[in-house]
Amino acid sequence: MKLKYILPIICIVILSMSCSTDDDDTPQTIDEIAELKKIQDITTNEHTIELYSKSGVFKTGYNEVFIRIKNNTEQSYFENANIAWTPMMQMPSMLHSSPHSTISKVSNKKTLYTGSVVYQMTNTDGSGWSLTLNYSINGMEYSATETINVMQSAKQNVTSFMGSDDTRYIIALIEPLDPSIGINDITVGLYKMESMMSFPVVENYTIMLDPRMPGMGNHSSPNNTDLSFNSSDTMYHGDLSLTMTGYWVLNLKLLNTSDTVLKGEDVTESNEKSSLYLELEF
Amino acid sequence: MKHLIIVVASVLFGHTLFAQNNVVTKRDTTELEKIIVVAERKLSNYRQEKTLSSVDTYLEKSNRVTMIKRGNYAWEPAINNMISDRLNVTIDGMQIFGACTDKMDPITSYVDVSNLEQVTVNSGQEGTENGHCVGGGIDLQIASSHFNESGLKTSADLGYETNGNYKMAGLDFEYSGDKLYLTTDGIYRTSDNYKAGGNEEVAYSQFKKYNLSFKGGYKLTNQQAIETNVIYDKATDVGYPALPMDVSLAEAFIASASYHYKNQSTFIKSLETKFYFNSITHIMDDSNRPDVPIRMDMPGWSDTYGFYSKMKINANKHHFLMNLNGYHNRSLAEMTMFSNSPNEPDMFMYTWPDVRTFYSGLYAKDHWQLNTFESLSFHTRLGYHLNKVANDVGLHSLQIFYPDMEDTQTRFLTSISTDYTFQKNQFNTTLGLGYGERAPSVSEGYGFFLFNSFDKYDYIGNPHLKNEKAIEVNIKSGYQFKTIKLGLESSFFHISDYIIGEIDPDISPMTIGANGVRVYQALNHASIFNVYLNAHISISKAFSFNSTIGYNYGRGSNHNNLPLIKPLSYLAEVNYGTPKFNGAIQLEGNGNQSKYSPFYGENETPAYAVLHLNFGNILYVKHNKIVFKYGIENILDTHYSTFADWNNIPRQGRNFYVNMSVIIP
Numbered sequence: 032m033k034l035k036y037i038l039p040i041i042c043i044v045i046l047s048m049s050c051s052t053d054d055d056d057t058p059q060t061i062d063e064i065a066e067l068k069k070i071q072d073i074t075t076n077e078h079t080i081e082l083y084s085k086s087g088v089f090k091t092g093y094n095e096v097f098i099r100i101k102n103n104t105e106q107s108y109f110e111n112a113n114i115a116w117t118p119m120m121q122m123p124s125m126l127h128s129s130p131h132s133t134i135s136k137v138s139n140k141k142t143l144y145t146g147s148v149v150y151q152m153t154n155t156d157g158s159g160w161s162l163t164l165n166y167s168i169n170g171m172e173y174s175a176t177e178t179i180n181v182m183q184s185a186k187q188n189v190t191s192f193m194g195s196d197d198t199r200y201i202i203a204l205i206e207p208l209d210p211s212i213g214i215n216d217i218t219v220g221l222y223k224m225e226s227m228m229s230f231p232v233v234e235n236y237t238i239m240l241d242p243r244m245p246g247m248g249n250h251s252s253p254n255n256t257d258l259s260f261n262s263s264d265t266m267y268h269g270d271l272s273l274t275m276t277g278y279w280v281l282n283l284k285l286l287n288t289s290d291t292v293l294k295g296e297d298v299t300e301s302n303e304k305s306s307l308y309l310e311l312e313f
Numbered sequence: 314m315k316h317l318i319i320v321v322a323s324v325l326f327g328h329t330l331f332a333q334n335n336v337v338t339k340r341d342t343t344e345l346e347k348i349i350v351v352a353e354r355k356l357s358n359y360r361q362e363k364t365l366s367s368v369d370t371y372l373e374k375s376n377r378v379t380m381i382k383r384g385n386y387a388w389e390p391a392i393n394n395m396i397s398d399r400l401n402v403t404i405d406g407m408q409i410f411g412a413c414t415d416k417m418d419p420i421t422s423y424v425d426v427s428n429l430e431q432v433t434v435n436s437g438q439e440g441t442e443n444g445h446c447v448g449g450g451i452d453l454q455i456a457s458s459h460f461n462e463s464g465l466k467t468s469a470d471l472g473y474e475t476n477g478n479y480k481m482a483g484l485d486f487e488y489s490g491d492k493l494y495l496t497t498d499g500i501y502r503t504s505d506n507y508k509a510g511g512n513e514e515v516a517y518s519q520f521k522k523y524n525l526s527f528k529g530g531y532k533l534t535n536q537q538a539i540e541t542n543v544i545y546d547k548a549t550d551v552g553y554p555a556l557p558m559d560v561s562l563a564e565a566f567i568a569s570a571s572y573h574y575k576n577q578s579t580f581i582k583s584l585e586t587k588f589y590f591n592s593i594t595h596i597m598d599d600s601n602r603p604d605v606p607i608r609m610d611m612p613g614w615s616d617t618y619g620f621y622s623k624m625k626i627n628a629n630k631h632h633f634l635m636n637l638n639g640y641h642n643r644s645l646a647e648m649t650m651f652s653n654s655p656n657e658p659d660m661f662m663y664t665w666p667d668v669r670t671f672y673s674g675l676y677a678k679d680h681w682q683l684n685t686f687e688s689l690s691f692h693t694r695l696g697y698h699l700n701k702v703a704n705d706v707g708l709h710s711l712q713i714f715y716p717d718m719e720d721t722q723t724r725f726l727t728s729i730s731t732d733y734t735f736q737k738n739q740f741n742t743t744l745g746l747g748y749g750e751r752a753p754s755v756s757e758g759y760g761f762f763l764f765n766s767f768d769k770y771d772y773i774g775n776p777h778l779k780n781e782k783a784i785e786v787n788i789k790s791g792y793q794f795k796t797i798k799l800g801l802e803s804s805f806f807h808i809s810d811y812i813i814g815e816i817d818p819d820i821s822p823m824t825i826g827a828n829g830v831r832v833y834q835a836l837n838h839a840s841i842f843n844v845y846l847n848a849h850i851s852i853s854k855a856f857s858f859n860s861t862i863g864y865n866y867g868r869g870s871n872h873n874n875l876p877l878i879k880p881l882s883y884l885a886e887v888n889y890g891t892p893k894f895n896g897a898i899q900l901e902g903n904g905n906q907s908k909y910s911p912f913y914g915e916n917e918t919p920a921y922a923v924l925h926l927n928f929g930n931i932l933y934v935k936h937n938k939i940v941f942k943y944g945i946e947n948i949l950d951t952h953y954s955t956f957a958d959w960n961n962i963p964r965q966g967r968n969f970y971v972n973m974s975v976i977i978p
Binding site: 211212213214244246247248250251252253254272274275276277278312313 | 606607648650652653654657658659660661662663706708709710712713714716761762819820821822823824825826827
């Protein structure tokens with residue numbers, strides 16, 4: 032509980048400190064994180080690994096994370112790091128990871144690296160997760176592990192389920208982060224749980240979309256398109272029509288490459304909701 | 314005084330063709346259809362059945378006009394069986410547009426009889442003087458005053474009706490000097506729920522309204538004057554028994570300033586230029602309804618700026634009228650639904666996405682007196698019409714349906730018509746031909762999930778609609794044989810690209826309980842026909858008999874009947890009138906609505922007939938005049954509804970009323 036209160040203070044202190052130092056020597060560096068908020072630092076003896084995102088917190092669902100590594104002695108940021116990471120969740124009976132991308136350098140930035148991670152669950156107090164970073168700088172290997180706080184998102188933006196093919200899948204809403212009335216581009220990540228540690232992207236399936244508004248007679252909206260796989264960003268894309276603001280349930284049906292339904296049902300008079308769905312509110 | 318009597322007669326026999334013609338002679342013999350309603354403030358109110366009846370009730374007395382009723386207030390006028398979207402309704406030539414997406418605030422609801430001198434109703438393309446239309450035009454003409462040095466005149470009105478405990482009070486001051494006139498009036502009306510026949514209370518039929526107006530004129534020279542006019546109208550707590558929502562506020566502010574030039578000796582006989590502004594706020598909500606699937610608010614706003622400039626020229630046998638006008642309107646309406654689960658956020662959408670309409674056009678009319686018996690007249694209006702969706706969110710919401718839609722749409726609109734009149738001895742006839750176009754209304758073009766409680770469908774506008782085009786033919790004939798006058802009046806409209814909502818089974822309705830979604834589309838064509846026969850017999854100097862029978866027909870190219878087409882209708886009345894007393898007994902009714910339109914949500918309305926009785930007395934106390942009007946409406950307390958009653962809400966049962974006007978010169 033205390034951390035919840037201390038963390039923002041630390042953030043403010045760090046931010047104000049970095050502000051004051053930036054003014055002195057490296058004003059360009061600060062531009063690289065201008066629109067980002069710090070999630071937390073992972074400190075080792077030599078380095079401080081700074082984790083950022085647009086919201087400044089880890090939440091269940093899809094997280095786009097930005098990372099930079101500071102040399103504690105020189106107070107400068109490395110431009111040539113190779114970073115790999117592993118999120119881990121400690122559950123009472125088992126330890127598992129979650130879908131996460133590789134980490135690459137942000138184009139046009141010198142010190143900033145990015146990757147994405149999907150947290151499919153969390154404990155009610157945000158505990159349970161840790162993050163291990165293995166990185167190399169100038170041929171030297173380093174490792175750092177720290178517990179992280181993952182807050183529960185207000186709406187279901189990720190779900191993990193067993194398909195009819197006896198495979199466990201995870202589906203996570205990536206876009207729209209900021210939905211608006213009209214046709215939104217919807218982007219979803221689909222992952223298969225191969226093992227406790229391996230969550231590869233599932234390719235070339237189809238995700239059928241039926242958005243509904245349960246607060247208003249469970250009506251749908253026109254001109255939605257089903258999501259299909261895009262091999263260049265390895266995500267699923269479709270059109271999501273939102274006719275009004277409010278709470279929407281995105282009912283989904285997952286079809287494999289041979290169009291067999293793996294999970295989800297049609298919404299009908301008697302079936303208000305598919306067993307596979309995501310939620311959205313704006 | 315002679316004119317006065319003619320006007321009075323026309324009002325009393327407002328159903329007849331001839332009386333209308335008579336009135337018109339004073340102004341322009343070519344006007345085909347002109348119903349002149351004289352406001353209570355004028356002396357002639359003596360002959361009205363009710364001095365304080367609403368504008369709606371006045372309009373309903375006309376053949377061609379039917380009033381669509383959603384409650385006891387704000388009835389929607391229809392001409393030739395065509396409603397608001399196909400009409401052009403103006404106040405003294407000023408464009409003004411309702412702010413309600415559900416047509417709960419026709420323009421006629423924002424003025425009161427106390428503001429008006431007369432209402433001009435023109436059928437079809439004759440109604441295009443102020444704007445494009447297909448069905449016709451209504452111009453609510455504001456009472457004008459003159460520089461006649463009559464000094465101060467005061468009049469007061471009081472009225473009461475038993476049905477609904479309806480109370481009215483009005484006060485009117487008029488000052489007229491040599492160079493200046495000032496008139497101001499106010500009227501207040503309040504009614505509880507009315508009772509249908511059989512003492513059945515119609516819930517949510519109450520209303521309250523007041524209206525204030527001011528008019529001033531200043532004479533610059535003998536030929537020139539400037540005038541200004543302001544009307545403020547506010548209705549609150551208006552119930553709509555036929556609809557799922559009520560109106561907590563309907564407010565209009567209407568203002569204008571004009572310049573007038575008149576000279577009988579110059580080439581240009583008169584010139585009038587007016588600049589105007591009006592703003593309407595309409596707040597629709599369901600807070601008075603105990604049981605709704607979901608609470609919602611639907612406010613709407615409509616602001617219009619505009620001008621017109623009219624010029625009259627007389628040359629030889631020609632009478633020219635030119636009218637250059639333009640306006641800019643902004644229509645915005647939104648809808649907020651409050652979720653029943655407290656942790657869900659409010660749901661919001663734009664139902665009219667801030668639609669801007671810009672119009673500019675020119676009207677010209679020539680009346681050509683060929684000889685003593687014959688005349689020809691030509692009317693034309695050409696206009697440029699632009700719509701723009703100014704709200705991005707609104708545009709994006711419409712782009713869900715029309716991904717390639719752009720925010721701006723322009724149109725050219727044409728109207729042209731001609732008529733020929735022959736008048737000799739006891740016979741007169743007018744033949745008319747016309748072609749006209751109209752742009753889709755804001756709802757038809759840009760409405761977003763507008764729930765129509767009539768057919769229970771959600772309606773979606775269609776920005777790609779073509780102009781609706783109408784070809785019309787009309788005939789009007791009268792023959793007088795001694796004390797008997799016979800009249801025939803008929804029009805036929807062939808309307809191409811007739812705009813109407815078509816079911817789209819693929820779209821899921823938004824409104825809870827709606828049957829589905831209709832998208833505005835165009836039928837290839839539709840035909841509307843009407844015919845009225847009239848007979849008027851003067852039995853003696855005081856006694857007369859008048860009767861009218863009418864038939865209407867409307868059908869679309871999809872072989873479905875059109876909705877809201879009046880069935881066979883009739884009226885018969887016996888009048889007794891002397892200078893100080895008048896009385897009348899009326900029978901009016903409709904036949905069975907056999908040609909109803911189930912496809913557009915109608916059910917068959919059975920035949921009905923109701924009986925009314927009315928009396929009027931006039932008293933002079935010193936120089937003051939007191940006019941009493943009293944009577945019984947629906948004497949037999951018949952429980953009925955007509956084809957024009959939204960969702961078959963029953964009309965008023967028996968009603969005793971009394972109106973009193975005191976005029977202090």
